[in-house]
Amino acid sequence: MSAVRPGLTQRFAAAGAAWRDAHLYSLASSLGRLGSRPLGNVLTLGVMALALALPLCLTLLLGDLEKLSGSLRDSREIAVFLKPGADEAAAAALAETWRADPRVAGVELRSPAQGLAELRSMRDLDEALAALDANPLPWVLVFTPVAGSDDAALAAALGELPLADFVQHDAQWRERLAAWLDLGRRLAAVVAALLGLGVLLVVGNTVRLEIQGRADEIAIQRLLGATDGFVRRPFLYYGLCQGLLAGLLALGVAALARQALQPAVGALVASYGGEFSLALPGLAQVAGVLLGGAALGWAGAFLAVGQHLRRAEAQA
Amino acid sequence: MSQALLRFESVSRRFASGVTALSEVSFELGANEMCFVTGHSGAGKSTLLRLIHASERPNHGAVLFEGRNIGQLRRGHLPAHRRRIGVVFQDHRLLPERNVFDNVALPLLIAGVHRAEIGKRVRQVLDRLGLGTRAPALPVMLSTGEQQRVGIARAIVARPPLLVADEPTGNLDPQLAFDVMQLFAELPAQGTAVLIASHDLHLIRRMRRRVLVLDHGKLIDDYRPEAA
Numbered sequence: 001m002s003a004v005r006p007g008l009t010q011r012f013a014a015a016g017a018a019w020r021d022a023h024l025y026s027l028a029s030s031l032g033r034l035g036s037r038p039l040g041n042v043l044t045l046g047v048m049a050l051a052l053a054l055p056l057c058l059t060l061l062l063g064d065l066e067k068l069s070g071s072l073r074d075s076r077e078i079a080v081f082l083k084p085g086a087d088e089a090a091a092a093a094l095a096e097t098w099r100a101d102p103r104v105a106g107v108e109l110r111s112p113a114q115g116l117a118e119l120r121s122m123r124d125l126d127e128a129l130a131a132l133d134a135n136p137l138p139w140v141l142v143f144t145p146v147a148g149s150d151d152a153a154l155a156a157a158l159g160e161l162p163l164a165d166f167v168q169h170d171a172q173w174r175e176r177l178a179a180w181l182d183l184g185r186r187l188a189a190v191v192a193a194l195l196g197l198g199v200l201l202v203v204g205n206t207v208r209l210e211i212q213g214r215a216d217e218i219a220i221q222r223l224l225g226a227t228d229g230f231v232r233r234p235f236l237y238y239g240l241c242q243g244l245l246a247g248l249l250a251l252g253v254a255a256l257a258r259q260a261l262q263p264a265v266g267a268l269v270a271s272y273g274g275e276f277s278l279a280l281p282g283l284a285q286v287a288g289v290l291l292g293g294a295a296l297g298w299a300g301a302f303l304a305v306g307q308h309l310r311r312a313e314a315q316a
Numbered sequence: 317m318s319q320a321l322l323r324f325e326s327v328s329r330r331f332a333s334g335v336t337a338l339s340e341v342s343f344e345l346g347a348n349e350m351c352f353v354t355g356h357s358g359a360g361k362s363t364l365l366r367l368i369h370a371s372e373r374p375n376h377g378a379v380l381f382e383g384r385n386i387g388q389l390r391r392g393h394l395p396a397h398r399r400r401i402g403v404v405f406q407d408h409r410l411l412p413e414r415n416v417f418d419n420v421a422l423p424l425l426i427a428g429v430h431r432a433e434i435g436k437r438v439r440q441v442l443d444r445l446g447l448g449t450r451a452p453a454l455p456v457m458l459s460t461g462e463q464q465r466v467g468i469a470r471a472i473v474a475r476p477p478l479l480v481a482d483e484p485t486g487n488l489d490p491q492l493a494f495d496v497m498q499l500f501a502e503l504p505a506q507g508t509a510v511l512i513a514s515h516d517l518h519l520i521r522r523m524r525r526r527v528l529v530l531d532h533g534k535l536i537d538d539y540r541p542e543a544a
């Protein structure tokens with residue numbers, strides 16, 4: 001065995017080097033093809049980049065919306081505004097009673113003074129609050145329901161309390177917001193799938209034209225004993241490079257769109273007394289766009305070359 | 317005669333149109349042998365070469381190359397078979413965007429030969445055919461004779477046991493055609509049998525080699541100068 005091993009190792013090394021050379025040749029050949037028709041390739045890349053950028057921008061926008069509405073959606077609190085006559089002792093007693101309820105995880109007591117301070121922290125309300133002679137705000141009990149409990153039933157029970165003046169529970173609003181966001185996510189997925197198919201077709205058509213222009217070369221390669229893999233490989237690299245470049249361009253487009261929208265969004269949120277910054281693509285999104293673009297480019301090329309090879313075989 | 321490299325056994329090839337290109341053709345070609353196939357246009361010369369190259373399959377009979385029936389090769393085995401046969405075309409069929417070196421290197425690249433070995437073998441064969449200084453030139457920059465020599469270099473660089481050439485001197489002047497034939501004549505001594513389809517009887521006579529004569533798809537003569 002010891003006499004055989006060096007030979008095997010050398011053969012493997014030679015096969016590996018030949019494999020590497022063949023792939024380098026294919027890669028160089030595909031890059032040469034990309035550079036040989038700069039205008040046509042730039043136009044194709046532009047179309048592919050826009051097709052990849054649109055679902056990316058939609059996903060980023062949804063992420064921003066979720067972030068913006070996250071605190072509202074996650075909050076399951078039920079606020080019970082007590083009647084104006086209810087004092088601190090009555091509010092505290094009521095809170096103590098409800099803390100023992102198995103549906104309630106916690107009860108927080110908020111005084112009229114705390115409520116007024118909260119209002120003062122908001123913009124544009126200073127003048128209106130200054131005009132008040134006394135604090136008109138009532139005592140408020142803020143209930144946090146136990147996870148998994150029926151919030152709506154608890155809110156209804158709290159509304160029946162003799163001391164309760166008004167119960168604030170935005171369950172329906174939150175459900176609608178969640179439904180809209182879910183719809184947005186599904187829409188983004190559908191748009192991504194459709195535009196992904198578009199990218200696949202664009203690459204497939206580009207590679208098909210490339211194949212037509214090189215039909216003689218392919219025929220000669222086959223006459224010289226080239227396998228389907230040898231013929232296919234440069235076109236796969238060509239599609240892969242196109243997909244990668246389109247992915248990079250798409251990220252650039254998304255960054256430019258963020259730059260263009262940020263001032264308007266910032267001003268809009270600031271008018272509500274907040275601050276907000278549109279998100280840039282995260283690492284996972286960058287990787288997803290680049291790998292997705294590359295995979296679509298590769299798949300489009302694979303389909304186009306496969307069709308050509310099958311047709312050539314049928315004609316032979 | 318040396319051991320048979322190629323054997324046609326009652327081979328017939330008829331097209332869907334009903335035209336019979338070859339009819340019951342039988343012959344053998346030995347390793348290290350040079351042979352011409354001649355006949356008028358439509359005699360079946362090109363069909364015979366395409367059968368060897370497995371671009372076509374016989375309707376009847378068997379084409380045996382190195383003992384294997386080419387007509388029964390599965391699709392996946394065709395590339396390996398074609399890599400064992402060098403082909404020279406009348407119109408050269410060089411890749412116009414690749415230089416001479418890359419054109420000649422293509423069969424080695426297809427065969428998965430290491431880059432360093434490719435460089436060595438391409439330079440060797442270019443030097444042998446007097447094209448050493450033309451390696452960086454594109455085909456369009458070459459004369460017709462040079463293009464044909466590049467085509468021959470490409471066909472022999474992988475050292476195939478058989479080289480087939482279809483009218484390789486059809487576009488060349490008589491002297492250049494004879495020079496190209498001399499190149500072919502050197503190959504059998506280097507381990508490559510040669511089968512050339514040509515209708516240039518004058519040139520064939522000058523070469524004084526074996527000649528297969530086809531007429532309407534039938535092999536009507538197998539002329540061997542030494543036996544004449």
